[in-house]
Amino acid sequence: MLKLESRRCLVVGGGKVAERKIASLLEAGAMVDVISPLITSTIQNWVDQGLLRYQSRGYQEGDAVGYFLVIAATDLSDINEKVVCDCSQRNILINTVDNPHLGNFYVPATFRRGDLLIAISTGGASPAVAKRIRQDLEVQFGEEYGKFLSLMAQLREQVLKEVPCPVRRKAIFDSLADANLLELIKCGEEKRLKERIAQCLSSSSD
Numbered sequence: 001m002l003k004l005e006s007r008r009c010l011v012v013g014g015g016k017v018a019e020r021k022i023a024s025l026l027e028a029g030a031m032v033d034v035i036s037p038l039i040t041s042t043i044q045n046w047v048d049q050g051l052l053r054y055q056s057r058g059y060q061e062g063d064a065v066g067y068f069l070v071i072a073a074t075d076l077s078d079i080n081e082k083v084v085c086d087c088s089q090r091n092i093l094i095n096t097v098d099n100p101h102l103g104n105f106y107v108p109a110t111f112r113r114g115d116l117l118i119a120i121s122t123g124g125a126s127p128a129v130a131k132r133i134r135q136d137l138e139v140q141f142g143e144e145y146g147k148f149l150s151l152m153a154q155l156r157e158q159v160l161k162e163v164p165c166p167v168r169r170k171a172i173f174d175s176l177a178d179a180n181l182l183e184l185i186k187c188g189e190e191k192r193l194k195e196r197i198a199q200c201l202s203s204s205s206d
């Protein structure tokens, strides 16, 4: 759940795995640099579009200095270890794609529904299982969650402003979360949705 907007991130390596990690970083709004002798055609497209900076060469000691987050994604374990060593000494966030336990974080399988972000990690035990669970949860958590969350965010702002007592606020938030609003959104029952929300907001003042 890192906020990566405008953070400088480095990906070492330019193969298939690096491509997937770069895609996530770009989606999160990071400023991405890539160092790798070779890159995939998709990464080359991103370079051509000016979405990232690319240096066509091998990793050199010290390249990681100054970055917020680094991903060691080469197919050579000794190079990945060198990157980890540079980062660990400087408390830089470092992920290694070939040896889960060398770095200081794992990349989870994720998907988004508006403000809702669901991340699944097996801590390196089985990436394939993380992927499978993501696919199962994607079916369970449909697009209605995006609308539900933006409604809840709006109501939360209103309640934080209008209800000074934290105990009553908590009661309202709990009743809103329990009110089956999601089902009403899913069925497009706008009128009943408004009524149900009004009930939740007023029941707290009893």
Ligand SMILES: C[C@@]1(CC(=O)O)C2=NC(=C\c3[nH]c(c(CCC(=O)O)c3CC(=O)O)Cc3[nH]c(c(CC(=O)O)c3CCC(=O)O)/C=C3\N/C(=C\2)[C@@H](CCC(=O)O)[C@]3(C)CC(=O)O)/[C@H]1CCC(=O)O
Residues within 6 Å of the ligand: 020, 021, 024, 095, 096, 097, 098, 099, 100, 105, 106, 107, 108, 109, 110, 120, 121, 122, 123, 124, 125, 126, 127, 128, 129, 130, 131, 134
């Ligand atoms: C979740 C996801 C996120 C992402 O990368 O975006 C991710 N791997 C994904 C897919 C995937 N990766 C692999 C397969 C083939 C099947 C299999 O091996 O299971 C598949 C499935 C596929 O591609 O179908 C192979 C693999 N992965 C790692 C190794 C090295 C090793 O274990 O030693 C090897 C063996 C390489 C080899 O065989 O040599 C290591 C890592 N992979 C992680 C994340 C981290 C742990 C996450 C966790 O455990 O929760 C960790 C530790 C490091 C890291 O990368 O952060 C993404 C799913 C995206 C999605 O679809 O949602």
Ligand SMILES: NC(=O)c1ccc[n+]([C@@H]2O[C@H](COP(=O)([O-])OP(=O)(O)OC[C@H]3O[C@@H](n4cnc5c(N)ncnc54)[C@H](O)[C@@H]3O)[C@@H](O)[C@H]2O)c1
Residues within 6 Å of the ligand: 012, 013, 014, 015, 016, 017, 018, 035, 036, 037, 038, 039, 040, 057, 058, 059, 073, 074, 075, 076, 079, 096, 097, 098, 127
């Ligand atoms: N974490 C994961 O999800 C996952 C999934 C599959 C595989 N893997 C592991 O990831 C590794 C990379 O997989 P891939 O399919 O991307 O490999 P790949 O062969 O497609 O890419 C390797 C990249 O590393 C670059 N490289 C080589 N030497 C370098 C150096 N000195 N400095 C910088 N870059 C250098 C190459 O130019 C190439 O772009 C594999 O060894 C595999 O063990 C991880």
